[in-house]
Amino acid sequence: MPERFQMSSFLEGLPLVSETDPQWGEVACSQLDAVLRDHAWCEFKAASAGLGMISRFPDQSFLVRPMIALAQEEMLHFRQVTDLLQERGVELGPPIADRYVRGLRKICCRSTNGLGVIGDHLILNAFVEARSCERFRVLADRLQDAGSKEPRLAEFYQRLAEAEARHWESFRDLAHQVCDPEKVNRRIEEVAQSEAKLLEQLPVEARMH
Ligand SMILES: [Fe+2]
Numbered sequence: 001m002p003e004r005f006q007m008s009s010f011l012e013g014l015p016l017v018s019e020t021d022p023q024w025g026e027v028a029c030s031q032l033d034a035v036l037r038d039h040a041w042c043e044f045k046a047a048s049a050g051l052g053m054i055s056r057f058p059d060q061s062f063l064v065r066p067m068i069a070l071a072q073e074e075m076l077h078f079r080q081v082t083d084l085l086q087e088r089g090v091e092l093g094p095p096i097a098d099r100y101v102r103g104l105r106k107i108c109c110r111s112t113n114g115l116g117v118i119g120d121h122l123i124l125n126a127f128v129e130a131r132s133c134e135r136f137r138v139l140a141d142r143l144q145d146a147g148s149k150e151p152r153l154a155e156f157y158q159r160l161a162e163a164e165a166r167h168w169e170s171f172r173d174l175a176h177q178v179c180d181p182e183k184v185n186r187r188i189e190e191v192a193q194s195e196a197k198l199l200e201q202l203p204v205e206a207r208m209h
């Protein structure tokens, strides 16, 4: 059994202001195969987003190494989740449009009080990582509770939650490097409020976001 997940709150260390609806944990645990499929694509998209940062901002050489490292780690996660799908006899299937990321992109990148294109993209990615981290924590906690039917998966999600927490910090730190840190912190607080509202509007479904 993995060591019990110890957290005063699933939001610890994250910029988020709202916890995931507890119903999501129930729905996700009752349809794990569907969640894993969606999750696999989230990892794929996270790797693409990292590579996209390099091609979108070719003059920002400070992004190159961290984004390569991120993309490599996300591709490793993609491989791990697709291995799990294979073990469970579940097809990957096609990616499904991510309404959460679409909504978040509107919040981060189409606002007049943003940080400029590069800062906005860094904050967008920071929030996707942060919410993924929170959801992985919720899932890990739930799976530990589920009479240890999925102890390996609980451990897996606990490990991934730690990686996503690191990723949120990396994106925030990169934003601090390229924009005024005080502005970045203020923007993070604003986006956190809008992100919470966005989440409220989205249905509770067996998918990662
Ligand atoms: Fe990941």
Ligand SMILES: [Fe+2]
Pocket: 046, 074, 129, 163, 164, 167
């Ligand atoms: Fe990540």
